Every structure is written in structure tokens, then in C-alpha cells.
Amino acid sequence: MPPTTEIAATIALLGNPNAGKTTLFNALTGGNQRVGNYSGVTVDVKEGTFFTPHGRKLRVLDLPGCYSLRADSPDEKVAVDALLGKLPGAAPPDVVVCVVDASHLERHLQLALQVVELGLPCVLALNMVDVAERSGLRLDPAKLAAELGIPVLPMQASSGKGIVELKQALRFPLPHAATATWLMPGTAPEAARRSYINRLCELAARRSAVHQFSGSDRADQVLLHPLWGWACLVAILLGVFWSIFSFAKIPMGWIEMAQGALGAWVTSLLASGDLRSLLVDGVIGGVGGVVMFLPQIVLLFLFIGLLESTGYMARAAFLMDAIMAKAGLRGKAFLPLFTSYACAIPGVMATRTIHSAKERLVTIFVAPWMSCSARLPVYLLIVPLLLHENEGSWKQALVLFFIYALGTLSAFAAARVLRGRLGPDASTGHFLLEMPPYRMPQWSYIFRHVVERAWAFVRNAGTLILGISILLWALSTYPKSSGGDAADQLAHSAMGRVGVLIEPLVKPLGFDGRTGTAVLTSFSAREVFNASMAILFRVRDGGDKQTTRGMLREQIAAATWPDGRPLFTPLSLISLLVFYIYALQCLPTVAVVARESASWRWALGQFTFMTAFAWCASLLVYQGGRLLGF
Amino acid sequence: MTLNEAGVGCDLRIEGVSGPGCERLREMGFCEQSHLRKLAGGRNLICSMCGTRLAISRELAEQVLVRAAG
Numbered sequence: 001m002p003p004t005t006e007i008a009a010t011i012a013l014l015g016n017p018n019a020g021k022t023t024l025f026n027a028l029t030g031g032n033q034r035v036g037n038y039s040g041v042t043v044d045v046k047e048g049t050f051f052t053p054h055g056r057k058l059r060v061l062d063l064p065g066c067y068s069l070r071a072d073s074p075d076e077k078v079a080v081d082a083l084l085g086k087l088p089g090a091a092p093p094d095v096v097v098c099v100v101d102a103s104h105l106e107r108h109l110q111l112a113l114q115v116v117e118l119g120l121p122c123v124l125a126l127n128m129v130d131v132a133e134r135s136g137l138r139l140d141p142a143k144l145a146a147e148l149g150i151p152v153l154p155m156q157a158s159s160g161k162g163i164v165e166l167k168q169a170l171r172f173p174l175p176h177a178a179t180a181t182w183l184m185p186g187t188a189p190e191a192a193r194r195s196y197i198n199r200l201c202e203l204a205a206r207r208s209a210v211h212q213f214s215g216s217d218r219a220d221q222v223l224l225h226p227l228w229g230w231a232c233l234v235a236i237l238l239g240v241f242w243s244i245f246s247f248a249k250i251p252m253g254w255i256e257m258a259q260g261a262l263g264a265w266v267t268s269l270l271a272s273g274d275l276r277s278l279l280v281d282g283v284i285g286g287v288g289g290v291v292m293f294l295p296q297i298v299l300l301f302l303f304i305g306l307l308e309s310t311g312y313m314a315r316a317a318f319l320m321d322a323i324m325a326k327a328g329l330r331g332k333a334f335l336p337l338f339t340s341y342a343c344a345i346p347g348v349m350a351t352r353t354i355h356s357a358k359e360r361l362v363t364i365f366v367a368p369w370m371s372c373s374a375r376l377p378v379y380l381l382i383v384p385l386l387l388h389e390n391e392g393s394w395k396q397a398l399v400l401f402f403i404y405a406l407g408t409l410s411a412f413a414a415a416r417v418l419r420g421r422l423g424p425d426a427s428t429g430h431f432l433l434e435m436p437p438y439r440m441p442q443w444s445y446i447f448r449h450v451v452e453r454a455w456a457f458v459r460n461a462g463t464l465i466l467g468i469s470i471l472l473w474a475l476s477t478y479p480k481s482s483g484g485d486a487a488d489q490l491a492h493s494a495m496g497r498v499g500v501l502i503e504p505l506v507k508p509l510g511f512d513g514r515t516g517t518a519v520l521t522s523f524s525a526r527e528v529f530n531a532s533m534a535i536l537f538r539v540r541d542g543g544d545k546q547t548t549r550g551m552l553r554e555q556i557a558a559a560t561w562p563d564g565r566p567l568f569t570p571l572s573l574i575s576l577l578v579f580y581i582y583a584l585q586c587l588p589t590v591a592v593v594a595r596e597s598a599s600w601r602w603a604l605g606q607f608t609f610m611t612a613f614a615w616c617a618s619l620l621v622y623q624g625g626r627l628l629g630f
Numbered sequence: 631m632t633l634n635e636a637g638v639g640c641d642l643r644i645e646g647v648s649g650p651g652c653e654r655l656r657e658m659g660f661c662e663q664s665h666l667r668k669l670a671g672g673r674n675l676i677c678s679m680c681g682t683r684l685a686i687s688r689e690l691a692e693q694v695l696v697r698a699a700g
Contacts, residue, residue, distance in 0.1 A: 067657040106680040107659040135681055194661050207681070217669070220683070224670060318685045322673050331674075430651045431674055431687035432658060 007049065008056040009174060010091070012082060014115065015099035016108050017065030018436050020127040022046075024099055024157040025062035026445065028167075044075075044349075045082050052167050061093065064352075067107075069114045074360070075352040083120065092120065095174050097166070099125045102132035102139060102154070105205045109197045116150065117180045117189070123169055124152040125162075131437070135214070136207070143204040149178035158442060216311075216437040223315050233319050236312070240303045248295040255295070259288035278473055285548075286469025286531035287462070294457060297373050300342040301453045305446040311436040321431055327412035328419030330354070330431050333363045337411070340370035341404075344589045348596050358422045362415050364597055365606055368584045369411035371404050374526040378580050379403055381530055385553050386573045407581045468528050472521055472535050495536065509579065509615070510572030510622040512561065523585045571630045575622040582614035633668065633675065633691040641667050642696040649693030658684060665699055 013021045029048030046062040063082050064075035071080040078087075085092035096115050100108035115122050126141055133139065145152035151169045155162025169175070182196035183189060201207070222228050263284045270276040307313045313335060321331030332354050340347030347367045354360040371379075383396050383403075472495065481492035498520070499513025506516035518532035534548070537555040559567035568576075584590065584607050594603035636642055644664045647655050659679050660666075666679040675691050677684050 067654075070653065070657070072654075103681045104659075106664075107657075107682065110657065132681075137681075190656065194656075198663070216683070217678070220669075220676070224676065226672065314685075318674060318676075321687075430654070430690040431685065432651075432654055432690060433685045434658070435676065435683035435685055437683075 006057060007059045008172070009094040009170075010059045010061065011170060012061045012063055012093035012096045013099055014063050014079060014083065014096050014111065015065060015125075015127075016067055016101070016104075016111060018434065019065065019099045019101045019108060020157050021062055021065065021099045023442070023445075024097075024125060024127065024155075024163075024166075025060060027157050027160055027163050028060055045078060045087065050167070052171050053164070054171055056172060058170060066111065068111060069118070073352065073355040083115070083118065095121045095123060095170060097123045097125050097170075099127050099157075102126045102129045102205070103135055103137060106197060106201055109200065110193060112148075113180065113182065113193045113196070116148070116178050117183065119177050121175045121177045122150045123166070123175055124148065124150055125157075125166060126152055126154045127157050129154040129162075130156050132205075138206045140204040144200065147200055147203065149181070151175055214437065216435075219438055220315070220435070223312070224318060229315070229319055233316055236307075236316075240300075240307075243303070244296050244299045248299055251295040252292055255288070255292050259284060259292075263288075274477065277477065278470070281535060282469050282473030283466065285534055286472070286528075287466050291458065292377070294454060296376065297342065297457055298450055298454050300373060301450050302446065304339060304342060305449055306441050309439070309441040309446055311438045314433055314435050317433060318435065327415040329359055329363060329415055330356075331433065332431075333359065336363050336367060337370050337408075340367040340372060343372050343374070344368045344370070344586065345592050348589065348592050351596065359419070361597060361602070362418050362422065364593055365418060365602075366411040366415045368586070368589055368606070368610065369407045369414065369582065371407045371581065372526075372586075374586065375580055377527050377530045378522075379577065381533070381549060381552065382573050382577055385557060385568065386570055386577075403577060403581060410582070468521060468525075469531055469535075472528075472532055476535055499536075508623065509618040510569070510575045512559075512567055515567075515576070519579065519583075519585075523583075523587070525587070526580065526585045529580075569630075571622055571625040574625070575618040578621050579614045579618040582610060582617050584610035631696060633677070633686075633694040633696050634671075634688055636668050636696055636698075638668055638671050641665065641699040643699040644694060645697055646695040647693060648695075649690075651690045652693055655686075655690060655694065660694055666696075 013025055015021050025046060025048060028050045030050075044064065048060050048062070049057055050060060051057055061082060063079040066073075066076035066079045068076075069080050069083070071077040081087050082090065083092065083096065098112035098115055100112060112122065112124055124144070126139070126144070129139060139154065141152045141154045153162055153166050153169055155166060157163070182192045184192055223232055263280050266279050266284065267276060270279070307316070316338075317331040317334045319331075320334040324331055324333050327333075333351075336347045336350040336354075338347075339350050344367050347370070348364050351360045351363045351367070354363060379400060383399050386399070387393070387395055389396065474494075475498070476493045476495040477489075478493060481489045495517055496513075499517045501513075502516045502520060503513035506513070506519065511519070514536045515533070518529050518536055521532045522529040530549075530552070533556070534552050537552060537559065556568055557566075561567055590603050590607050593606060594600045597603060633642070642665070644660060644662055644666065646662060647660050659682070664679060666677045668675060668677055669683065670676040674685050674687050677686065
């Protein structure tokens with residue numbers, strides 16, 4: 001039969017967290033969803049399609065991991081709603097593929113039995129059989145299938161073994177729903193399931209009685225040690241940040257060179273005029289200033305992927321629980337907050353794994369205060385200026401460390417205050433976390449994920465930031481003044497007028513109208529600040545980016561108020577840094593917070609609070625510093 | 631005794647699970663008659679059960695009654 005393009009049936013992949021659903025999803029669809037060795041990597045329903053060996057096209061849904069159908073965290077609720085067909089515009093799936101980790105059948109079968117009880121046709125994918133058999137488990141899939149009355153397929157989704165057999169099992173007619181033979185009148189379903197599973201495991205998955213001391217146990221003796229564990233965690237986190245800042249320099253140099261060459265090429269092609277100015281100053285200068293930071297973002301996501309994939313992220317959450325508790329949060333808040341150092345958007349989405357609704361709201365609220373990678377360009381512009389140095393000294397690294405520490409500590413303090421105000425939860429959420437065995441990272445999936453994030457960043461640079469760069473260029477170029485002087489032109493332009501308008505608001509913070517305008521433009525995305533400053537201070541492309549940033553720094557350092565005082569003193573630079581640490585200048589984050597908290601009020605409240613807080617903190621720094629005689 | 635009181639490195643058998651967090655504990659495999667080994671104590675405990683390592687808080691461990699596995 002020739003392959004058809006019509007969807008013949010919908011298959012849902014369901015299982016405990018970390019059972020390998022996403023790996024199986026990728027193996028079935030050839031997709032590139034991210035795979036982690038940490039619960040909660042899938043927090044939404046992912047959809048794909050594949051063909052059965054008979055050419056039928058099936059839709060496959062990858063549901064978030066859950067331990068039961070009781071659904072007490074938002075990601076579990078998504079999974080249950082998808083199963084029951086309660087998601088908008090979706091019918092219940094025709095077959096549920098229950099993905100279970102063969103090493104942990106005692107726990108994972110609970111969920112499979114609940115699906116059978118729902119009356120849904122079910123296929124059991126016995127994943128990671130190689131690991132189970134290596135650990136001494138004697139599996140008998142045929143006996144399991146006979147007992148449960150559903151197809152049972154041993155497989156190793158990560159190496160593609162058993163995928164063809166699974167596709168065969170999903171041929172038409174699809175498997176029927178089995179009967180829940182374990183349910184007895186007068187017995188609680190939970191107890192009935194438990195004793196049935198015990199019997200089943202005794203029959204078909206016999207474990208050697210002796211507790212086996214695995215390689216993961218040995219590694220955990222060091223990595224979870226009260227002293228060495230912390231030393232390793234600090235070393236790993238410092239290593240990650242150090243690598244990001246030092247290794248990224250090389251590709252950043254290439255991007256700078258390419259950008260410089262492109263600018264020079266366009267300049268040589270076009271005659272002097274508005275079009276050349278638009279392309280060289282507006283487009284190449286504006287977008288290039290942001291694309292520059294692509295290598296750092298790629299590296300950060302690469303390291304986060306590595307930590308998740310190897311299984312270390314769960315250990316970090318375990319260790320960090322004590323520190324998180326000081327902020328009124330639990331260890332599970334560590335991953336969202338750590339991810340927020342890269343970008344608050346995936347950070348806010350990763351809060352879905354937090355069971356307590358109030359804890360989750362608090363984590364969402366403070367996540368933007370973890371300095372994200374978009375703030376880096378701003379920090380890298382200002383910090384050397386503050387120290388009267390060129391880029392790249394240890395003193396600058398120290399200041400950067402303090403900037404990150406200030407954001408983090410403020411986030412923790414805010415979390416503590418907010419957590420106290422929100423009151424206790426209706427259901428007590430205790431720390432309960434599965435520590436997956438250490439695994440070799442799945443490089444192909446990590447790389448695909450990194451490429452996906454990098455592409456999202458480039459797309460953003462090519463659309464939003466390109467648009468803003470052009471808009472800023474136009475605002476600072478038109479209306480044209482009669483005089484030829486660049487400063488006159490800027491004062492006459494729309495941008496100059498906006499600057500005059502907002503100057504009273506930013507002057508108490510130590511900024512002039514131009515800086516105020518640059519800050520205003522960066523409310524769409526923080527990294528726009530550098531591009532805006534370059535346009536506002538009329539800096540031409542200096543060939544490579546570091547030179548351009550150096551030229552911009554020279555311009556900023558030489559800029560004065562009308563009375564001749566220097567525009568930027570150390571105090572006003574610190575005030576500017578403080579503003580960037582605290583302000584929530586990222587419209588996409590506001591949109592994601594509104595979606596995740598299901599409340600525009602919460603999102604707008606967060607935006608208003610953080611902007612007002614940033615303004616007050618800057619005011620305090622600048623005016624307080626002046627009173628103290630700085 | 632509770633799981634908190636058990637010694638590190640001991641092989642244990644669960645006698646009872648009761649308290650506000652017991653449903654979650656049962657979902658994670660902490661059920662009567664299950665065998666486990668306590669691997670580490672402290673602020674949060676680590677146990678090995680059916681080949682899985684689980685970290686649980688002291689408050690939850692207080693709700694798990696165990697005795698030494700014979």
C-alpha cells in the first residue's frame with residue numbers, strides 16, 4: 001500500500017519522568033526534541049508524525065512525565081488532560097504507549113496499570129532493557145504480555161533497537177483495551193495495583209536480592225558528599241562560567257571580523273548617503289552588535305544540556321535544596337533559576353516541574369533577576385569604562401561576579417519575602433527527587449538542541465532587533481536638520497526630541513536623554529542597548545567589534561553635559577549597571593510569564609514592580625553616592 | 631522506627647507509610663513490604679529502592695516506618 005498523508009490514528013507516549021519518552025519520540029519521528037537525564041525536560045505536549053511499516057501515517061504525542069494520573073503539578077495535569085482528550089481541539093489518543101524503564105518496573109508499572117484502568121488501549125514499551133539486564137534483572141517480556149493482556153516490547157530507544165517492532169505493534173487493527181484484572185471489589189485500587197505489580201515482578205522481572213553497588217553509587221559518594229560534593233558543584237559552576245567567557249572569545253572574534261568586512265564591503269559599494277548609513281550604521285552595526293553574543297549563548301545551552309544529560313542536574317538540585325530553603329524555595333527551583341542565567345524564558349517554563357503552585361509563582365517572579373545572557377553585552381560595555389581599562393582583566397571578572405551575585409542575592413531575598421507573604425500551600429510539597437543513574441551524554445540530541453536555541457536567537461536578531469535597529473536609525477536620522485553637524489542633526493531628529501522628553505525622568509539617575517532613550521529602546525530586548533548607544537553616540541563600525549565597543553566607550557567617556565561636566569562618572573555608571581540588573585526589559589519574558597502564571601495581572605505586576613524597583617535602586621545609588629561625596 | 635532513625639547503609643523493609651505526603655511517597659514506590667537501603671542521611675536522605683536512588687526530605691522520611699530487613 002502506498003504511504004498515505006492522512007493521519008490514521010493518534011498515539012500518546014506516557015511514562016514516569018526520565019523513562020525515555022522523548023528519546024523514543026525522537027527515534028519514532030526523527031525529531032529533535034531535547035532529551036534530559038532529569039525529570040521535567042518535557043513540560044508541554046510535543047507532536048510529531050511517523051509511518052507504520054504498512055504506510056499509515058500516525059500522529060504521536062510526547063506527554064510530560066508523571067508518576068500517576070492524580071496530577072498535582074501543572075506538567076502532570078497537561079499529560080492527564082491529553083489522555084482524557086480534554087486539551088482544546090484534541091480527542092483522546094487511540095493507543096497509549098506506556099514507556100517504562102525496565103530497571104524500575106516496580107514503580108513505573110503503576111502508571112501503566114492506571115492507563116489500562118481508564119479503558120484506553122495500551123502498549124508497553126519496556127525501555128532500557130540493556131541497562132536492566134546489566135544490573136542483574138531477569139526480564140521475561142512474553143510473560144509480562146500474557147499477564148497484562150497487552151503487547152510488551154523490549155527496546156533500547158537511544159540506540160534505535162526495538163523501534164521497528166513497536167511500529168509493527170501499532171499496525172491496524174490497533175490493539176484493544178485490556179481488562180484491569182487486578183481490581184477486586186472491596187480492595188482499594190492502590191493496594192490492588194501494588195500486590196499485582198509485586199506478583200508480576202516476581203514472575204517476569206526478577207531482581208537479584210543483593211543490593212548492587214553501581215558506578216553511580218560510587219560517583220555519588222563523592223558528588224553528594226557534604227564537603228566534596230559542594231566543592232565539585234562550585235567547581236563545575238565556576239568552570240561553566242569561565243568556559244563561557246573564555247572559549248566564546250574565539251568565535252566572537254570571527255563574527256567581529258566578518259561583520260567588519262561586511263561593513264567595509266558595503267561602504268565600498270555604495271556612495272555616501274542615507275542608504276549606506278542605514279545599511280552600515282543601522283543594520284550591520286545594530287544586528288551585528290547582538291549576533292556577537294551567539295557563541296556565549298551556544299556554550300551556555302551546551303553546558304546546561306550536558307549537565308542534564310549526564311544526570312548531574314538532579315545532584316545539583318539535591319545539594320542546592322539547603323540554599324534554596326533559605327529563600328523559602330526547594331531544590332527543584334534550582335534548575336529554573338540556573339537556566340535563567342542563560343535566558344529567563346526557558347527558566348520560567350522549567351518551573352512547571354515545581355509541585356507547589358505558590359513556590360512556582362515565586363520562582364517565576366524572581367527568575368528575571370538572575371542576570372541573563374542578554375545583559376552581558378551591556379555589562380561588557382560598562383564595566384571596563386568603570387575601571388578605566390580595556391576589556392579582559394581579572395578586576396572586570398570580579399566586578400562581573402559581583403553583578404551576578406547581586407542579582408542572585410536580590411532574587412533570593414525577594415523570594416523569601418514573597419514566599420512569606422503568600423502563606424503556606426494547600427498541600428505540603430516536600431522534597432522528593434529521583435536521582436537518575438549517571439549516563440554518557442547523548443551528543444546528537446544536545447547538539448540539535450543547541451542549534452535550535454541558537455537559531456531562535458538568530459531569528460530574533462534578524463526580526464525584532466533588525467526592526468528596532470532600523471527604527472532607531474530612522475528616528476535618529478529624520479527629520480533632517482539644515483546644518484551638516486552630526487550633533488545638530490541628532491538634536492533635531494525625532495530621537496533627540498524623545499530624549500529631551502524623557503530626560504527629567506532619567507536625570508535623577510545620572511543619565512542624559514540619549515542614555516535614557518537607549519534604555520527605553522532596550523525594553524523590547526536588553527541587548528538592543530549597545531546598538532542604540534552606538535547609533536545615538538554616532539559611532540561608526542571600527543572594523544572589529546572590540547574596536548567598535550572601544551570606540552563607543554571613548555565616545556561615552558568623552559561625552560559631557562551642556563555645562564561641560566563629564567556625562568558618565570563612576571557613580572552614574574554604577575547607577576546604570578544597577579538599573580540593568582533589576583529592570584525587566586524583555587517583552588518576550590513578560591509574555592511567557594503571563595502564559596505560565598495564567599495571569600496578565602501577575603506578569604504586568606512583575607514588570608511594573610521590577611521597573612520601579614530598578615528606577616528606585618538606581619536613584620538610591622546615584623543620589624546616595626552624591627550625598628556621600630562621590 | 632522511622633526512616634530518619636535508621637542507620638546509613640542499613641537494608642530496610644517498609645512497615646507503614648502514613649502522613650500528609652504519603653500519596654506521593656507511594657507513587658514513588660514507598661509501599662509496605664518494599665525493600666530499601668538508606669544510602670545517606672542529613673538534611674535530605676538518599677535511599678536506594680528497586681534500583682532507583684531517591685532523595686527525600688526528613689519530613690517525608692518521618693512518615694515512613696521501617697524495620698531492618700531479615
